[in-house]
Amino acid sequence: xxxxxxxxxxxxxxxxxxxxxxxxxxxxxxxxxxxxxxxxxxxxxxxxxxxxxxxxxxxxxxxxxxxxxxxxxxxxxxxxxxxxxxxxxxxxxxxxxxxxxxxxxxxxxxxxxxxxxxxxxxxxxxxxxxxxxxxxxxxxxxxxxxxxxxxxxxxxxxxxxxxxxxxxxxxxxxxxxxxxxxxxxxxxxxxxxxxxxxxxxxxxxxxxxxxxxxxxxxxxxxxxxxxxxxxxxxxxxxxxxxxxxxxxxxxxxxxxxxxxxxxxxxxxxxxxxxxxxxxxxxxxxxxxxxxxxxxxxxxxxxxxxxxxxxxxxxxxxxxxxxxxxxxxxxxxxxxxxxxxxxxxxxx
Numbered sequence: 001x002x003x004x005x006x007x008x009x010x011x012x013x014x015x016x017x018x019x020x021x022x023x024x025x026x027x028x029x030x031x032x033x034x035x036x037x038x039x040x041x042x043x044x045x046x047x048x049x050x051x052x053x054x055x056x057x058x059x060x061x062x063x064x065x066x067x068x069x070x071x072x073x074x075x076x077x078x079x080x081x082x083x084x085x086x087x088x089x090x091x092x093x094x095x096x097x098x099x100x101x102x103x104x105x106x107x108x109x110x111x112x113x114x115x116x117x118x119x120x121x122x123x124x125x126x127x128x129x130x131x132x133x134x135x136x137x138x139x140x141x142x143x144x145x146x147x148x149x150x151x152x153x154x155x156x157x158x159x160x161x162x163x164x165x166x167x168x169x170x171x172x173x174x175x176x177x178x179x180x181x182x183x184x185x186x187x188x189x190x191x192x193x194x195x196x197x198x199x200x201x202x203x204x205x206x207x208x209x210x211x212x213x214x215x216x217x218x219x220x221x222x223x224x225x226x227x228x229x230x231x232x233x234x235x236x237x238x239x240x241x242x243x244x245x246x247x248x249x250x251x252x253x254x255x256x257x258x259x260x261x262x263x264x265x266x267x268x269x270x271x272x273x274x275x276x277x278x279x280x281x282x283x284x285x286x287x288x289x290x291x292x293x294x295x296x297x298x299x300x301x302x303x304x305x306x307x308x309x310x311x312x313x314x315x316x317x318x319x320x321x322x323x324x325x326x327x328x329x330x331x332x333x334x335x336x337x338x339x340x341x342x343x344x345x346x347x
Contacts, residue, residue: 012043015130016155019106020045020165033165044140047159055160057227058182058305059137064231065304066114066139071297073116073146076289082120085177088331088338089204092122097173097202098129105172109133110161110193111179115143118175119150126152136160162192171196176205178336181309187319194323197343203325206338210310211279212265218282219303219310227306234304235296242296245284248274279334313337 017024025031025040030048032038038045065071072078086092093099107126109118112133118126131154133143140156147154159165161176161183174197180189186207193203210216222241226234253273260268266280274286285298302308313332316339320327324345331338 012155013130015106016132019130019132019170021167034163036159036163036165038159038165042141044144044156044158046157047163052184054184054306055136058307061137061231061234061304061306062113062135062182063137063139064235065297065300066137066142068293068297069114069142071291071293072114074291074294076287077294077297078116078120080287080290081116085117085121088206089121089340090329092125095202098122098125101128101172104128104130106130106170107132108164108166108171108174108193108196110164110174110176111135111182112143112156113137113139113179115146115154117177119146119152121175121177123150124152126154131155132157134159134161134164161189164192164196166196168195169198171201172198173202173204176203178206178208180205181207181311182305182307184307186309186311187315187322190316190319190325191323194320194325194343199343199345201343202328203320203341203343204339206336207316208308208310208336209332209334210312211334214264215280215282216310219308222282222303223306223308226304231304235300238296238299238303239292241282241284242292242299245274245278245286245299246292246295248277248284249286249288311337 012024020033022031022033024045027040027043030037030039037048039048097105107129109131112118112135115133118133133140133154133156135143135158138158140158144154144156161179174193176193180186183189197203211219226237229237251273254270255273255276256270257266257268260266264280278284283299283302285295287295316337317327320339320341324343325341326344327339327341329340
């Protein structure tokens with residue numbers, strides 16, 4: 001790993017320079033790390049050349065979304081997310097890599113966005129880690145602001161998740177909530193991050209699960225339309241869909257599906273009409289205590305990025321095994337799969 005001296009910045013802690021294997025440049029300065037050029041701008045190291053066209057579109061999409069703090073930073077949205085995260089990952093105080101660590105673990109938040117998931121799941125416990133949030137988009141600036149507002153220490157890096165400039169087997173835990181499916185390859189992303197983890201370290205992640213045939217078709221059709229638009233136009237185009245989801249939810253009607261519809265993968269039983277559409281026709285999120293913009297934020301998060309792979313649990317298990325990971329906690333839901341896997345073999 002390259003260590004090309006530049007003017008040292010007093011702002012970032014020493015551990016960040018040590019982790020990256022370089023002398024951090026002052027504002028406006030550049031440094032080469034692992035053969036790639038980074039510039040220090042706004043107190044954040046930023047990779048000068050980002051990834052594929054699909055990843056560039058994803059970066060633009062999420063950069064826009066996370067700048068709209070009024071659509072996700074309210075109390076209802078944050079409380080809902082915090083509860084859902086704890087259901088899936090468990091109690092952070094029971095995680096041995098955090099609770100039992102003799103020294104602050106190096107925690108990589110791979111695809112940190114605005115830092116929302118890490119802050120809501122771990123909260124002030126992050127002060128007991130060396131937290132490094134990495135994102136391909138300008139959302140790192142929003143994350144840095146939100147961490148500062150909460151009084152939680154953290155460092156940030158803007159770069160491609162597949163090319164994080166850390167040495168192999170140097171990270172204690174990688175947290176990647178709802179991100180790996182937004183890369184060019186979920187399988188490759190798992191493998192890339194696993195190489196960074198020390199033996200005995202953990203990879204915690206959530207990825208989308210494949211849905212039924214109508215929902216899969218509709219998802220791809222809508223996404224193909226939206227990726228041709230600007231983020232602002234895509235947001236506006238989804239508002240009528242979000243309004244329809246709200247209308248269906250407010251009807252609060254249940255129907256009885258008398259027998260399974262195997263051709264469409266729709267099970268038998270009673271189901272709320274909004275949920276029938278949500279799971280089997282199109283995603284139009286509804287929650288009565290959320291605003292239309294908050295619901296549109298969730299729909300936009302799903303539909304707007306070009307990369308949004310869906311996979312099966314069998315595929316995820318195989319990819320973890322290939323990467324030298326043993327799954328210790330697994331939760332499979334209709335929407336996706338949450339995994340806590342331990343690294344058992346070298347890169």
